[in-house]
Amino acid sequence: AQRVTQPEKLLSVFKGAPVELKCNYSYSGSPELFWYVQYSRQRLQLLLRHISRESIKGFTADLNKGETSFHLKKPFAQEEDSAMYYCALSGGTSYGKLTFGQGTILTVHP
Amino acid sequence: EAGVTQFPSHSVIEKGQTVTLRCDPISGHDNLYWYRRVMGKEIKFLLHFVKESKQDESGMPNNRFLAERTGGTYSTLKVQPAELEDSGVYFCASSNTQGNTIYFGEGSWLTVV
Numbered sequence: 267a268q269r270v271t272q273p274e275k276l277l278s279v280f281k282g283a284p285v286e287l288k289c290n291y292s293y294s295g296s297p298e299l300f301w302y303v304q305y306s307r308q309r310l311q312l313l314l315r316h317i318s319r320e321s322i323k324g325f326t327a328d329l330n331k332g333e334t335s336f337h338l339k340k341p342f343a344q345e346e347d348s349a350m351y352y353c354a355l356s357g358g359t360s361y362g363k364l365t366f367g368q369g370t371i372l373t374v375h376p
Numbered sequence: 377e378a379g380v381t382q383f384p385s386h387s388v389i390e391k392g393q394t395v396t397l398r399c400d401p402i403s404g405h406d407n408l409y410w411y412r413r414v415m416g417k418e419i420k421f422l423l424h425f426v427k428e429s430k431q432d433e434s435g436m437p438n439n440r441f442l443a444e445r446t447g448g449t450y451s452t453l454k455v456q457p458a459e460l461e462d463s464g465v466y467f468c469a470s471s472n473t474q475g476n477t478i479y480f481g482e483g484s485w486l487t488v489v
Contacts, residue, residue: 309482311479362407362469363421365421
């Protein structure tokens with residue numbers, strides 16, 4: 267069975283500080299990993315995916331197959347980064363069938 | 377371009393009643409997904425339509441839930457009869473044929489009292 271674990275429900279940092287949101291997964295094959303974000307009063311939206319190896323809004327995430335992790339990082343947090351972040355895994359042929367973690371609420375204080 | 381729209385945004389019903397949630401995907405998107413998040417739990421996959429066909433309904437919790445997508449356009453998710461544990465947020469999402477990016481609706485909040 268596939269599973270995604272986000273160990274932190276809440277994470278608070280100050281503006282300008284580095285931030286890391288943790289995500290670990292379990293899956294027997296080669297998964298596709300994603301980070302989704304939901305800002306206040308907005309819909310859930312894709313932040314980044316591991317196959318793109320891109321940086322979005324200053325965030326990066328590296329897939330570590332040895333540690334089965336896909337942590338989300340940003341060197342200097344901004345107040346507008348405050349949101350709910352979900353790590354998700356797609357293990358089948360459909361990108362849309364996602365297994366989500368429980369989410370981490372990130373609060374960036376001024 | 378209009379995004380995925382869901383109706384109603386909020387619904388409060390009594391246990392035993394019926395509720396029907398509607399999802400209008402982005403125009404031209406063949407893939408349509410339903411998810412839900414119940415209190416304190418993670419967002420969970422319910423089912424996947426490709427056009428009007430159910431591709432995968434492995435996440436449907438029980439036979440009180442019925443999803444349809446007649447004509448391959450909008451979809452409905454009916455809960456009958458509703459139970460207290462059905463309370464939560466029901467998300468709809470859609471993607472095009474390539475399916476590599478899915479777009480979520482704002483969700484329908486269901487409260488069963």
